[in-house]
Amino acid sequence: MSDLPRKAVTRTAKLAALPLGFAGRVTWGLGKRIGGKSAEIVTRELQQRTAEQLFKVLGELKGGAMKFGQALSVFESALPEEVAGPYRAALTKLQEAAPPMPTRTVHSVLEQRLGEQWRELFLEFEEKPSAAASIGQVHRAVWHDGREVAVKVQYPGAGAALLSDLNQLARFARLLGPLIPGMDIKPLISELRDRVAEELDYALEAQSQRDHAAEFAGDPDVKVPDVVHQVDQVLVTEWIDGIPLAEIITDGTEEQRDRAGQLLAGFLFSGPARTGLLHADPHPGNFRLLPPDEGEAADGWRLGVLDFGTVDRLPGGWPATIGESLRLTIAGEAEAVYGLLREEGFVKESIALDPDAVLDYLLPIIEPAQAEEFTFTRGWMRAQAARIADPRSPAHQLGKQLNLPPSYLLIHRVTLSTIGVLCQLGATVRLRDELETWLPGFLPEEAEEPEEAEEVSGA
Incomplete structure (x- = not known):
């Protein structure tokens, strides 16, 4: 972690420079306005300059700032391409540059x-990490009983650096105003801080993984490696091979892409109902496509799921509001949908919107939930992003006035990230089947049998 500035003074100074730069850009923008440039052009240029500096600082800090940058990705489709472009480039570079710990x-x-005799726990231990990230890195090894395992080792000092970054970023939440108009950022950062604190706790991660492994044991569609050993800052789990989802995206057959997409949607939507937990980090690196075992049907590919450090705790399963809102939106019940969104805090009390306009905003986004099966494509995703990002469009103007309640932060992130992966796969998925099975409120409630009436008539 030699290039992760760990001294609090250094890290705070980098973050403290952000509002100063922001103030300078506001002054620059005002000067441009006086000079005759249109408000729309100035706003776009201001957004781009703000994004470039923000992402530059996040990239230098890594740690908690990197986590915050990753969380911001849920808003990417709402940003103009000239802002989202630098963001994607900065985050990609950030992820690729994660330095391994010295041996x-x-x-x-x-x-x-x-313990001092730690090597006796392993028959083999690969010194070169198989993966490195913002909090720790993974080494492949063979446990003393012969099982192949993944050994996750947390960076020393990572916890303090992460939480310090997020505490500092909370002070500068107003910086994001030009990037995400109308969004209440401070409670989102607070929610993110709580989730990151959990991610640092390998005991919590181990329990989340055990819960999933137990629930999905013997499942024909999903494989979750079990926990082998866990102590502070070290987590040992079973190793699983298979084809990384990133390789399926680039080189997979149509059959593999469709199968991977259906499995991914099935796992993520079924998880909260089956375990009370939502796997909240659905990027391609956390999934493998496992070939059928010998003697199984050729189409019996399974989804291998890794990394349970970030989960959303949903003990009652998915919030019923999500299913109800989807069902009512498909039915065209604008007033009812608007009422639910206000109740949940997606529309602030201080804002009044046209329910029909809200319905028009939502309908294209939920298109995959309306069809028997839907082919996710990058083109469809780009069209949705362009519709929301165009400052001249009604969707853009309305989107700026919507809010994201903190309790929906990870749900929103998972939903958008999953759709993004499905579009990368180009998968044809029966998404509606998964929603009908796992999403409370999506199907109309069946009429209750008039038990009392039957009792009376039978008396």
Whole structure:
């Protein structure tokens, strides 16, 4: 972690420079307005300059700032392409540049957490990490009983750096005003801080993974590796091979793409109902497509699921409001949909919107839920993004006035991320089947049998 500025003074200074730069850009924008440039052009240029500096600082800090940058990705489709473009480039570079820990540091952590004789726990241990991220890295190894395992080692000091970054970012929430108009950012950062604190706790992650592994044991569609061993800052789980979803995206057959898409949708929508937990980090790196075992049908590919560090706790399953809103939107019940959105805080009390305009905003987005099966494509995704991002469109003007309640932060992130992956796959998916099965409120309630009437007539 040599290039992660760990000194609080250094990190705080970098973040503190953000509002100063923002003030300068506002002054610059005012000067442009006086000079005759249109408000729309100035706003776009201001957004782009703000984004470039914000993402530059996030990239330098990594740690919690990187986590915040990843969380911002849920809003990407609402940003103009000239703003979203630098964001994507910065985040991609950030992810690719995650530096591995020096070998001696890995050995030091393992010695502290597993004991001086830690090597005796393994028959083999690969020194080169198989994956590195913002909080820790993974090494492939063979456990002492012969099982192949993944050893996740947390970066020393990562926890303090992450939480410090998020505390500092909370102070500068107003910076995001030009990027995400109308959004109440402070409670979102607070929610993100709570989730990141959980992600640092490998005991919580181990329990979440055990819960999923137990529920999906023997499942014909999903494989979750079990937890082998867990101590502070070290998590050992079963290793699973298979084809990384990123390879299916680039080189998979149509059959593999469709199968992967259906499995991904099925896992993410069924999870809260089956475990009370929502896997909240659905990017391609966390999934594998596992080939059928010998003797199984050729179409029996399964989805291997990794990394349960970020989960949303939904003990009652998906909120019924989501299913009800989808059903009412499909039915064209504008007033009822608007009422639900106001109740849940998607429309602030201080804002009044036209229910029919809200319905028009939502209908194209929920198109995949209306069809028997839907082919997700990058073109469809781009069309949705363009409709919302165009400052001249009614959808853009309305979208700026909507809010995201903190309790829906991870749900929103998961939904958008999943749709993004399905579009990358180009998968044809029977999404409606999954919604009907797992989403409370999506199907109309069946009429209750008039039990009392039957009793009276039979008396």
